[in-house]
Amino acid sequence: MTEVASEPAGRDSRAAPLIELQRISKFFGGVIALQNVTTSVQAGEVTCVLGDNGAGKSTFIKILAGVHSHDDGHLLMEGHPVKFSSPREAKAAGIATVYQDLAMAPLMSIWRNFFLGSEPTTFLGAIDVRKAKRVAVEEMAKMGIDVRDPEQAVGTLSGGERQSVAIARAVYFGAKVLILDEPTAALGVKQSGVVLKYIVAARDRGLGVIFITHNPHHAYPVGDRFLILKRGTSLGNFAKSEISRDELTQLMAGGAELEALSHEIESVVRPA
């Protein structure tokens, strides 16, 4: 459909990808937040965006989520160029974003959070509470979580379960693309495993998933494509067949820098 010169020939191009970024750039005044970043997301696949703090991951998410709009380059959705000017627009286009901290109002019940912003109404804005509760329980069950009481406050759920409420919500509301912002960053090993399981579940249900993380060990097992960001620029955009886990880790950590760091640490530790 659209010719992309910079796209590595890792994947045979069948249909137009759900989302395609072509040399996207974003500037804040004199600061280059993101420059010439190119990647794509296919339905039923997971694209991982890796990068350290300050690499531009947040800017990347916010462009897709409609919080910022890009200054240069092309953003294509199913082959059509788009530019979002509000989170509402991005959501209407089928892009759902699950933020690590911002996802939920903790004192509100599961069903209220589940339908927040998209309440099923009967007349005069009255919520169909019975339907809302039933759907919330059903959809959570599809993610493998048994909710006994949809009135339970979301704040009483564990971190992984809260993520899963947000993911189940996005899937139910017809998201085509699910963006997960560091969903495993604040979680322990076991809880991270739970979230990875939900990512796979969402992928198997045909969504394109964008998984933002700084942990290559979480990214590699679930990812089909890897975009590595560093200081606002792309270090590479690889299909899984093009890169091994060790290479990914190496690239992510910035090989030479890591060596310099370990020298530095040694020199600090030794004299003491």
Add this chain to the structure above:
Amino acid sequence: MTSAAVPALPAAPVDERLARSSPVIRFLIRPEFGALVGAAVVWGLFASQARSVWLSWSGTATYVETSALFGLTALAVALLMIGGEFDLSSGVMTGTTGMFAGLFAVHSGLHVGVALVLSLLIAAAIGVINGVMVVKSRLPSFIVTLGMFFALRGFNLWLTQQVTNQSQVTGVDTSSGYELGRRLFASELFHIGRTGFKVAILWFVMMALIGSLVLTRTKVGNWIYAVGGNRDAARMVGVPATGTKVGLFVTVAVCGWVHGMVVLFQTGRSNVIEGVGQEFYFIIAAVLGGCLLTGGFGSVVGAAFGCLILGMTNQGIPLANWDNNLYFLFLGVILLVAAFANEAIRRWASTASRPSQGKIAEVESEAEQLASTASAMVDRSGVAEDGAER
């Protein structure tokens, strides 16, 4: 739209990580519960101290009417507090709206009906200004509305002195169309024996019902909880956070107008600093009703019980022949008790619940299962390194 056709993960049989909460506990932590108990205790106290008056129809009418008058503004203040904001200019709105209606009716010679509409529009405009200033500046509403409070107080005194040479507007009761205003805001609704019950009580009950329905049963109510509980999250899922907050400030101002009109048509004159200082009573009523100062939690019905507590105490202390200063002492103490109780409930509701002792083994075996799922996906060394990283 829905994903019924898509294959789903097999549901876990029973998830022990989710605590079961009994219906009794769920009732006890409802925001209304504390205020209901408090109102019952206060009623009982004065029933024992001033039995003959307290149980009579005229005594009942007195404290219900006082409570209703507090509630005209306090219920809206409760909604605003659930939405995460304060309005310190809510008290002075009583005098402000009364002054404008009075000036329009007496000194501009307009029909009272027109004066009512114009003062309502001014009130709504003040609400919009409050709301827009708070939302756009992202300053705490405490400071923004404190500024509005002083500005209005000074403006009211200045304007009335310019027009009438005193700090009140008199003669409303002889202006054209006064009967319309009196009937709407200050007439007697019904009589029991020789005791009249004022129409303000009807306004109060209607506001409590409508406010409660909107909060708990409509999408706007869901948005109010959400902008108070987590404004950024609400915005991210498409809730019109700005509109919701500005709407709440307008609601407070419009309810302040109703309050102002009731006072105006009960007395037939407007004292322009009427209501100054009452903003704190409105906040106390909301907190007694279980509303969190930080927003995101609370109840309109609870705030209505909070108003009853205020009204009963206000009338009960003189009826029981106690020293009037005890009123403030009492308010201070119950405010602290309510605030501590609310905070305890908030902490309980926002920390992950722990499974009971007997279930620990089951939970652990399930955790093992999850761990193996995780390690099957995160191949071999991945998990170990991740553990070290944390």
